[in-house]
Amino acid sequence: MKEYQAEAIRNIALIGHGGSGKTSISESLLFTSGEINRIGKIEEGNTTSDYNQNEVDRRISIAASLLHLEWANTKVNILDTPGFPDFIGQVISSLHVTDLAISVIKSAEGVEVGTEQTWELVKKTKLPAAVIINKVDNEHSKFFETFQQAKNRLSSDLVVVSFPAKEGLNFTSVVDIVKMKMISYGEFGSKKVTEEEIPGDLKAQADKLREELIEKIAESDEALMNKFFE
Ligand SMILES: Nc1nc2c(ncn2[C@@H]2O[C@H](COP(=O)(O)OP(=O)(O)OP(=O)(O)O)[C@@H](O)[C@H]2O)c(=O)[nH]1
Numbered sequence: 305m306k307e308y309q310a311e312a313i314r315n316i317a318l319i320g321h322g323g324s325g326k327t328s329i330s331e332s333l334l335f336t337s338g339e340i341n342r343i344g345k346i347e348e349g350n351t352t353s354d355y356n357q358n359e360v361d362r363r364i365s366i367a368a369s370l371l372h373l374e375w376a377n378t379k380v381n382i383l384d385t386p387g388f389p390d391f392i393g394q395v396i397s398s399l400h401v402t403d404l405a406i407s408v409i410k411s412a413e414g415v416e417v418g419t420e421q422t423w424e425l426v427k428k429t430k431l432p433a434a435v436i437i438n439k440v441d442n443e444h445s446k447f448f449e450t451f452q453q454a455k456n457r458l459s460s461d462l463v464v465v466s467f468p469a470k471e472g473l474n475f476t477s478v479v480d481i482v483k484m485k486m487i488s489y490g491e492f493g494s495k496k497v498t499e500e501e502i503p504g505d506l507k508a509q510a511d512k513l514r515e516e517l518i519e520k521i522a523e524s525d526e527a528l529m530n531k532f533f534e
Pocket residue numbers: 320321322323324325326327328329345346347363364365366385386387388438439440441442
């Protein structure tokens with residue numbers, strides 16, 4: 305087995321309310337990085353993370369699963385934790401061994417009780433944290449409303465790094481605020497990705513969000529600010 309130096313290892317926990325999409329995101333990450341060559345689905349009971357028969361039958365995660373992938377010469381260990389509150393012990397123990405927590409929130413439903421409960425644990429451990437606003441293909445998706453809610457209820461430090469170019473049933477693309485490009489995805493499981501200039505009607509919004517991102521970075525760390533400009 306390939307050996308990695310400590311600086312080339314990242315440990316991430318996916319946390320959040322039940323059914324927000326943590327296991328599906330894990331599966332997509334494994335597929336995108338080439339760790340698996342067929343993408344599993346919760347409905348088909350064939351995801352890498354929910355392998356236990358009970359998880360397959362109930363279509364929920366019960367225990368935290370440890371997954372791994374390689375990306376840019378870095379080993380990424382992912383702990384996919386259950387969202388159902390009975391299993392919160394799995395979230396608590398996972399957060400003790402991770403460097404970063406990623407909270408997955410449903411775009412249409414917004415911040416839910418499980419989002420707040422698991423976020424409280426992150427605050428206790430003082431871990432760095434990020435948020436994924438997921439299910440932006442839902443017809444009731446309201447990305448920016450959910451973002452504002454997360455800012456109000458989780459952390460005022462949150463800033464957007466990418467947003468859906470068009471949310472709802474026609475979702476195919478995101479605007480990446482770091483690359484300043486629009487990134488479009490092919491059909492599910494195709495790995496087809498295309499980069500284009502940000503369309504005119506979204507450019508002003510992207511510029512404004514990028515300014516907010518830079519301000520936040522500058523506010524928090526001078527070294528990071530220099531790195532960002534490099
Ligand atoms: N349309 C749509 N469905 C999604 C998306 N992400 C997940 N789902 C579906 O949402 C349901 C829950 O997904 P999971 O990946 O099991 O969510 P989870 O957060 O791991 O759930 P627990 O582990 O039980 O907390 C499944 O039916 C998924 O197929 C998404 O981005 N879009």
